Amino acid sequence: MSAVPAAVQAPPKSGLRPMTGNEAIARGAWEAGVTVAAAYPGTPSTEIMESLATYPATDLHAQWATNEKVALDVAIGASFAGSRALAAMKHVGLNVAADAFMSQAYIGVNGGLVIAVADDPGIHSSQNEQDSRLYGQFATVPVLEPADAQEALDLTRFAFALSERFDTMVMVRTTTRMSHTRSGVKVGTRTEVPSRGFVEDRVKNVMVPAHARGRHMALLEREAALKAYLRDSPIQRWEKGDPKVGIITAGTCYTYVREVLPNASVLKLGASWPLPAKLLRDFCASVERVFVVEELESFIEREMLALGLKVSGKEFFPRVGEFSPELVRAGFEKAGVLAPRPQAAAGWSPEPIARPPVLCAGCPHTSTYMAVRATGARVAGDIGCYTLAALDPLRGIDTCVAMGSSIGVATGMAKAGEPRPVLATIGDSTFLHAGIPALIDAVYNDADITVMLLDNHITAMTGGQHHAGTGKTLRGEVAPRVDYEALMRAVGVKWVRKVDSYDLAAMHQALREAIGHRGVSVVISDRPCVIDPVRIKGPPLAIDDKLCNACQSCMNLGCPAMTWGEATFEGRHTVQIDPALCVGCTLCAQVCTVDCIKPTQAAQP
Numbered sequence: 001m002s003a004v005p006a007a008v009q010a011p012p013k014s015g016l017r018p019m020t021g022n023e024a025i026a027r028g029a030w031e032a033g034v035t036v037a038a039a040y041p042g043t044p045s046t047e048i049m050e051s052l053a054t055y056p057a058t059d060l061h062a063q064w065a066t067n068e069k070v071a072l073d074v075a076i077g078a079s080f081a082g083s084r085a086l087a088a089m090k091h092v093g094l095n096v097a098a099d100a101f102m103s104q105a106y107i108g109v110n111g112g113l114v115i116a117v118a119d120d121p122g123i124h125s126s127q128n129e130q131d132s133r134l135y136g137q138f139a140t141v142p143v144l145e146p147a148d149a150q151e152a153l154d155l156t157r158f159a160f161a162l163s164e165r166f167d168t169m170v171m172v173r174t175t176t177r178m179s180h181t182r183s184g185v186k187v188g189t190r191t192e193v194p195s196r197g198f199v200e201d202r203v204k205n206v207m208v209p210a211h212a213r214g215r216h217m218a219l220l221e222r223e224a225a226l227k228a229y230l231r232d233s234p235i236q237r238w239e240k241g242d243p244k245v246g247i248i249t250a251g252t253c254y255t256y257v258r259e260v261l262p263n264a265s266v267l268k269l270g271a272s273w274p275l276p277a278k279l280l281r282d283f284c285a286s287v288e289r290v291f292v293v294e295e296l297e298s299f300i301e302r303e304m305l306a307l308g309l310k311v312s313g314k315e316f317f318p319r320v321g322e323f324s325p326e327l328v329r330a331g332f333e334k335a336g337v338l339a340p341r342p343q344a345a346a347g348w349s350p351e352p353i354a355r356p357p358v359l360c361a362g363c364p365h366t367s368t369y370m371a372v373r374a375t376g377a378r379v380a381g382d383i384g385c386y387t388l389a390a391l392d393p394l395r396g397i398d399t400c401v402a403m404g405s406s407i408g409v410a411t412g413m414a415k416a417g418e419p420r421p422v423l424a425t426i427g428d429s430t431f432l433h434a435g436i437p438a439l440i441d442a443v444y445n446d447a448d449i450t451v452m453l454l455d456n457h458i459t460a461m462t463g464g465q466h467h468a469g470t471g472k473t474l475r476g477e478v479a480p481r482v483d484y485e486a487l488m489r490a491v492g493v494k495w496v497r498k499v500d501s502y503d504l505a506a507m508h509q510a511l512r513e514a515i516g517h518r519g520v521s522v523v524i525s526d527r528p529c530v531i532d533p534v535r536i537k538g539p540p541l542a543i544d545d546k547l548c549n550a551c552q553s554c555m556n557l558g559c560p561a562m563t564w565g566e567a568t569f570e571g572r573h574t575v576q577i578d579p580a581l582c583v584g585c586t587l588c589a590q591v592c593t594v595d596c597i598k599p600t601q602a603a604q605p
């Protein structure tokens with residue numbers, strides 16, 4: 001085995017290394033000499049930190065933080081101390097980190113400070129599709145937008161240099177397509193950047209009103225200086241072509257535009273904030289019609305309209321969803337730039353059939369929600385794999401707002417006099433992320449609610465990341481582990497019980513008692529996730545179809561290992577279990593009304 005980590009090894013002979021956008025951001029940060037990096041996982045940004053952790057620990061400290069604000073604060077601290085630092089998060093993570101983000105914009109940096117934010121147009125795996133460029137503008141923080149993996153690396157390196165040159169945090173903004181698409185990258189080597197050391201300057205570093213007023217002025221001066229600098233920067237690329245049509249674009253939209261209109265004039269912006277007014281004016285003057293092609297908000301378009309420039313954008317390209325070459329083509333057809341294509345003949349469609357997401361076979365959340373549903377309670381849900389319990393057949397969640405919202409929402413429902421018992425269900429990672437303050441609030445304000453902590457010992461939804469409750473760090477080192485029961489009691493919860501998630505009877509009993517308790521009660525549903533960090537596979541169960549009475553109780557689990565069988569009972573199909581999928585959790589055997597489900601002897605490979 002090579003002593004050189006895979007991430008650092010020499011590129012293949014072609015000179016290009018295939019990388020996703022996220023891997024390229026990590027590479028760019030490593031090459032730029034980043035010393036401290038922190039993130040909270042979130043699709044599509046997660047792999048930035050996972051990838052950084054493949055670089056030597058002697059080069060950089062890389063860590064999972066309990067939430068995005070902590071991640072940004074850790075990076076800010078490293079910058080204060082004089083080192084180059086990176087924080088990474090998904091778009092909604094920036095909402096969590098926004099308080100620090102807005103203030104740090106006033107303070108600026110010591111060591112270069114870069115925040116990588118990944119947006120999710122099309123909502124592949126999020127609760128909304130907000131546009132983080134607006135945050136850049138809001139905070140007056142420059143926003144760089146790579147269009148492919150090479151640019152992701154180059155712009156990340158550039159971001160650190162820009163950060164130190166202009167005393168500003170810099171945002172590298174990607175989208176799902178950009179973060180997850182692989183393309184060839186010419187990599188470089190790491191530049192060690194010695195620490196600048198802490199610079200004592202309270203007027204700059206301590207945001208109290210008297211200091212902040214001055215810093216706000218400094219921020220606006222910096223914005224003007226950045227505008228002038230970025231106007232002439234090679235990251236803004238004017239590709240001269242057919243003067244009839246000019247397109248202003250950034251990020252992956254550039255590649256769609258080039259595919260659809262290879263000969264058009266294009267102004268490809270490497271920085272979408274602050275915008276170079278003179279460059280935009282000159283570009284508009286050089287072409288007959290100008291279009292802005294941008295996903296989500298009409299961000300560039302609105303700025304151009306404010307400059308008095310004649311431009312079209314959202315009239316032809318939607319403000320929601322993810323773009324594609326087909327969608328961009330359709331927009332230009334609508335605008336009369338491209339001739340409409342003949343309608344495809346109706347008939348065979350290459351679109352795959354949509355398959356709704358389901359909880360895995362043996363997922364411990366399944367039994368938890370079987371028991372939750374049986375209580376008849378009003379359930380404030382949260383964000384994680386368990387949000388899938390909102391769907392059929394479990395139908396165990398009534399609301400889901402944002403990470404950590406469940407407990408506060410439950411408190412509000414109970415205080416509003418909701419007639420049913422009120423339950424909050426929250427995963428372990430989500431509880432640590434933003435649930436603890438809400439639990440303290442519930443105890444403090446004497447809310448009559450039950451909190452169900454779904455402790456599957458991992459952050460499953462985003463692919464199995466460690467957190468402060470798993471006992472391991474990002475690099476797999478042993479770490480202290482949060483003791484949830486002790487924590488609950490320490491904040492004043494009087495009724496706490498831990499139950500094995502697979503023990504349905506005990507779960508029913510615990511929930512009944514918890515709901516009967518006046519005030520805040522907590523049930524900890526405890527069982528490791530069946531696929532992360534290790535795949536769990538016990539002997540599969542099998543159904544004796546001679547005994548099965550097709551009552552469908554087991555089908556109500558929604559377990560993907562259960563299918564309808566060939567045999568029938570009183571005209572209804574009996575059930576069978578796919579041994580390859582079954583993990584032997586026994587939940588179906590526990591709900592079976594005729595005791596016809598039994599374990600087989602051997603575990604399937």
Ligand SMILES: Cc1ncc(C[n+]2csc(CCOP(=O)(O)OP(=O)(O)O)c2C)c(N)n1
Pocket residue numbers: 040041042043090092093096126127383384385386403426427428429430431454456458459460461462
């Ligand atoms: C503010 C914010 N940060 C990150 C995410 C991405 N995300 C969705 S659920 C989740 C955590 C899920 O872990 P856990 O609560 O332990 O539940 P599990 O999926 O393991 O059941 C994360 C990080 C998000 N949706 N919102």
